[in-house]
Amino acid sequence: MSFTSYWFSLVFLPLSVYAYHRFFLRKHDNLLLPLALSLVFYYLNDAQNLPLFCAMMGANWLLAGAIARNREKKIYLALAIAGNLCVLGFYKYAKFFVAPGTSVSALPLGISYFTFTQLAFLIDTARGQARKTNPIEYALFVAWFPHLPSGPLLSHKDMLPQFMAAPGTSSSLRPLPxxxxxxxxxxxxxxxxxxxxxxxxxxxxxxxxxxxxxxxxxxxxxxxxxxxxxxxxxxxxxxxxxxxxxxxxxxxxxxxxxxxxxxxxxxxxxxxxxxxxxxxxxxxxxxxxxxxxxxxxxxxxxxxxxxxxxxxxxxxxxxxxxxxxxxxxxxxxxxxxxxxxxxxxxxxxxxxxxxxxxxxxxxxxxxxxxxxxxxxxxxxxxxxxxxxxxxxxxxxxxxxxxxxxxxxxxxxxxxxxxxxxxxxxxxxxxxxxxxxxxxxxxxxxxxxxxxxxxxxxxxxxxxxxxxxxxxxxxxx
Incomplete structure (x- = not known):
């Protein structure tokens, strides 16, 4: 169900916008609804790789916490970068190293975009330039569905403040006409x-x-x-x-x-x-x-x-x-x-x-x-x-x-x-x-x-x- 399908343009998008504005309240914990919409979108497009997508988000959130808490930031950062690049490299370039006729796992939806987005967050966490997030905020930042299929790459400096607006305030999550x-x-x-x-x-x-x-x-x-x-x-x-x-x-x-x-x-x-x-x-x-x-x-x-x-x-x-x-x-x-x-x-x-x-x-x-x-x-x-x-x-x-x-x-x-x-x-x-x-x-x-x-x-x-x-x- 890509952006160029009738299912997306005439069903998923209108229903998602309606559900979002019908049920979304100005409470911080209700970021679950837009996160759920994003995960449903991923499932409808690439159900096979949804577990990998969620696992990478969870692992990178934990690694960001470890980088922020420990003095040996460079060790944790090096492990995080190496792990992300190994996963990305395996899916993008495995076909060049297997025997002809051997099947290769399908490229997960948006793997470059969500990998680079998370690498930037990890590096800036080590630099002391990334704000602390809870798992829901982080997952929504990475999984926000409009950018998943073909980008753009998201920066936590621009996106997280939009998702983390204070409860009860006029948030960017409340669009105007x-x-x-x-x-x-x-x-x-x-x-x-x-x-x-x-x-x-x-x-x-x-x-x-x-x-x-x-x-x-x-x-x-x-x-x-x-x-x-x-x-x-x-x-x-x-x-x-x-x-x-x-x-x-x-x-x-x-x-x-x-x-x-x-x-x-x-x-x-x-x-x-x-x-x-x-x-x-x-x-x-x-x-x-x-x-x-x-x-x-x-x-x-x-x-x-x-x-x-x-x-x-x-x-x-x-x-x-x-x-x-x-x-x-x-x-x-x-x-x-x-x-x-x-x-x-x-x-x-x-x-x-x-x-x-x-x-x-x-x-x-x-x-x-x-x-x-x-x-x-x-x-x-x-x-x-x-x-x-x-x-x-x-x-x-x-x-x-x-x-x-x-x-x-x-x-x-x-x-x-x-x-x-x-x-x-x-x-x-x-x-x-x-x-x-x-x-x-x-x-x-x-x-x-x-x-x-x-x-x-x-x-x-x-x-x-x-x-x-x-x-x-x-x-x-």
Whole structure:
């Protein structure tokens, strides 16, 4: 029962919202109801791995207590990190070490997201930066169901205060009428992106990657269209999910962080990775990059950037193309920082640098799709050769429809405000890592025009729901 099922949209979500607001009282111990909803959601999606999920939450809560109470924090923390990473590594990478034809346990729903969320809590507990929680508060923080299938990663600093509001006070757990309107808008447009827009870019790719895997010739232009199409498909799929998760949570009075903020407006690779999967970037920055750069030598800075990009690549999967993807992105990001360091490009720049940077960033990231979207090095090398014009197929062997769709998508993403920009006034400041805020003529308001637009988006999304595939990052 994923977010893109009729059961979720028309049954589970409405009944959950009704039950929550019908029976939830302003008492601290009634966190049991939202926790129960989250565990029921997990059971309906992955009943087989619910015991593992609960066991990991219980073990990590006990480990956090042990870390907080004992002087030998580093020993307990090392054991906790090793245990969590072993479980994560077993489920994500066991298939690479078993004999062909051997069955491997299914990946538990959201294992990366709830593992990283708990690792951050354990590390901050050792640093003395995490507040003490009881088992119910901790379990609700980890298991809060909107973020489970595909994120975003949650920070205890942002989330626990929302779940731990004092009894009898005006809590964020008591949504206002405007919260329903904001939540429905985010959910509806996110679902529209997933069910109506993302499939367009899947269709644009055609069978290019399949042909490449079979060794068939691929032309220059169709290779670029396929790679850019894959990039846009992934964006609208993942961004759509993130906005749906924000919207669902908002209907319960809980704010989730922004996970995508108009990444195609980026004028450099560094900026792109601060706008794409923002919560994963924040996790890598706080718990990998900063510990590696405590001693402020310049070489540590560039080494840490490489390590971070390699970690992101390995998180996606342990294949040769993805390892090369990590190296490629590491070179892009470190090269970007070097150009800034020697003042070859500036952080602000002029309009020429801004637009040249946008073009370069789109081309550079789209080129890396050849490593990201392919399962093996042979296929990746075939796509790379075609992207560089070395393919055997005539370079322009492609219809005009795909070119037109990609051109319109690029123009739209470069020139129009994103949904997050339009709704910035109704999102908490802590959830907006990019502080540039600009008023737009079409900024979201609770008006009839917006109501009609949202109702239309939701209707079209529901009509197309039967043919929608699962989220690309579901269960990651």
């Amino acid at each position: 405007r919260d329903y309107a904001v939540g429905i808008t985010l959910f509806s447009i996110g679902l529209f992106k997933k069910s109506c827009i993302s499939p367009i870019f899947h269709h644009v790719q055609g069978n290019v990657f399949l042909r490449a895997s079979q060794g068939d010739p691929v032309g220059l232009l169709e290779a670029w269209i396929a790679c850019i199409g894959f990039l846009f498909e992934t964006y609208y799929d993942f961004c759509g999910y993130s906005e749906m998760a924000m919207g669902i949570s908002r209907m319960f009075g809980i704010h989730l962080p922004v996970n995508f903020h108009a990444p195609f407006k980026s004028s450099s690779p560094v900026e792109f990775w601060t706008r794409w999967h923002i919560t994963l970037g924040a996790f890598m920055r706080d718990y990998l990059y900063r510990p590696l750069t405590q001693k402020r030598q310049v070489w540590r800075h560039y080494t840490a950037l490489f390590v971070v990009m390699m970690a992101v690549a390995i998180w996606h999967g342990a294949t040769i193309p993805l390892l090369v993807f990590g190296i490629y992105q590491g070179l892009l990001v470190t090269g970007n920082h070097l150009l800034r360091r020697f003042n070859i490009i500036s952080r602000k720049g002029g309009i020429l640098q801004h637009w040249a940077g946008r073009i370069f960033t789109l081309v550079a990231i789209a080129f890396s799709v050849s490593l990201w979207a392919t399962p093996d090095w042979k296929t990746a090398a075939h796509i790379i050769a075609s992207l560089l014009g070395a393919g055997e197929e005539p370079p322009w062997a492609i219809g005009s429809l795909g070119i037109s769709i990609i051109a319109c998508a690029i123009a739209f993403n470069w020139l129009s405000p994103s949904l997050i920009d339009l709704m910035a006034d109704d999102l908490p400041k802590w959830s907006m890592p990019l502080k540039k805020k600009k008023e737009h003529y079409f900024s979201w308001k609770s008006t009839p025009a917006w109501a009609i637009a949202v109702a239309t988006a939701l209707s079209l999304a529901l009509i197309n729901l039967s043919g929608v595939t699962e989220f690309k990052y579901a269960g990651f």
